[in-house]
Amino acid sequence: AAEALDLGDHTDHMAKEIEEQPAVVAEILDRIAGRAVDGSMWAGLGLAPFERVAVAACGTSLNAGQVIATALRGLGGVPTDTVVASEADQAVLTPGTLVVAISQSGETADVLRALDRFADRHQVLALTNNLHSSLARRADAVLDCHAGPEIGVAATKTFTAQVVVGVSAMISALVASGRIDRSRALALVGDMQRLPGLLAGAAEASADRIPLLVSSVRDASGFLFLGRGAGLPFAAEGALKLKELSYRWAEAYPAGELKHGPLALVTDGTPVVVVENGEHKIQANVAEVRARGGFVITIGGVGADVPALGRDAGRLLSRRTAVTDQGMSTWGPLESVVPLQMLARELALQLGCDVDKPRNLAKSVTVE
Ligand code: M6R
Secondary structure, rough: OHHHHHHOOOOOHHHHHHHHHHHHHHHHHHHHHHHHHOOOHOOOOOOOOOEEEEEEEHHHHHHHHHHHHHHHHHOOOOOEEEEHHHHHOOOOOOOOEEEEEEEEOOOEEEEHHHHHHOOOOOEEEEOOOOOHHHHHHHHHEEEEOOOOOOOOOOOOOHHHHHHHHHHHHHHHHHOOOOOOOOOHHHHHHHOOHHHHHHHHHHHHHHHHHHHHHHHOOOOOOOOEEEEHHHHHHHHHHHHHHHHHHHHOOEEEEEEEHHHHHHHOOOOOEEEEEEEOOOOOOOOHHHHHHOOOOOOEEEEOOOOOOOOOOOOOEEEEEEEOOOOOOOOOOOOOOOOHHHHHHHHHHHHHHHHOOOOOOOOOOOOOOOOO
């Protein structure tokens, strides 16, 4: 704990925790990669086989849950829903549904209330960064996120850890149930081994560009974030981080929804952050934004060159995202979260906000 409080060379905990992500992911993979491939990670949890999955969580943990759900549907064809924990009363789960409850603190009241509704009739797998939490105690099985203590109120490394542990566990479950074979699991986990390098590369590619870029959009009152498919949860996470830290409006939309309403918000200079993940249709949506004078900030760009930074050309990260023989990684462009976190932090700093303790928010939300 003392080590977590020590800022070292960093000015704030958020900066430190963003930077720790490649090491956190490398350590997680060291611990679990082998057990994901042979199905033993899942077997060790002692849970019964499942037909469907429902992920229940809030905030950033819900965004991580969306990434895990996308991977589970894409890899194993498992019907998977995500449930906003505070709206769990509206959810109807069929028998054989495994509930995956995700919470870094394990003390979020909305998640615990969701368990009140589900735990009698469904197996609950907890994914948490606190093995001593109420959630961990109440679940049938627990997965440790292995993120280490996170001090900043804005979740950063716990998001990344939740995705890596959660997707690994689901790969393991798919092997154990025969939905995918070991060679497929080996290829997927091999692909995950590239993540520490991709996360570090994303930070490096963004570091010099973000302060300049933010100075161009600092006075904007609102931001749009767009993604498609597996990129969408990352757009949602980028928008959540930006509003939490900078107190600017920020909304995420599936890019295809733009023309059904949000495009009316785009005028000259409106910042629109686009999470690319190889979905070619998104280019048409970006063209619609550009035609209205929107200021496009691109995160990602598969195989693209980095153009000169200027108005309407803020490409922050230009790396090939993880590619398997099945095409783009089913868990989406995880490395894109790094520039999204850095963008939100830099905007907050330029606006004079406290990035570790945003107003009105608590690290652990223990009221409904
Ligand atoms: O402890 P939890 O993961 O259950 O917390 C859920 C949310 O309150 C949390 O992720 C919140 O959205 C973060 N402050 C976002 O950065």
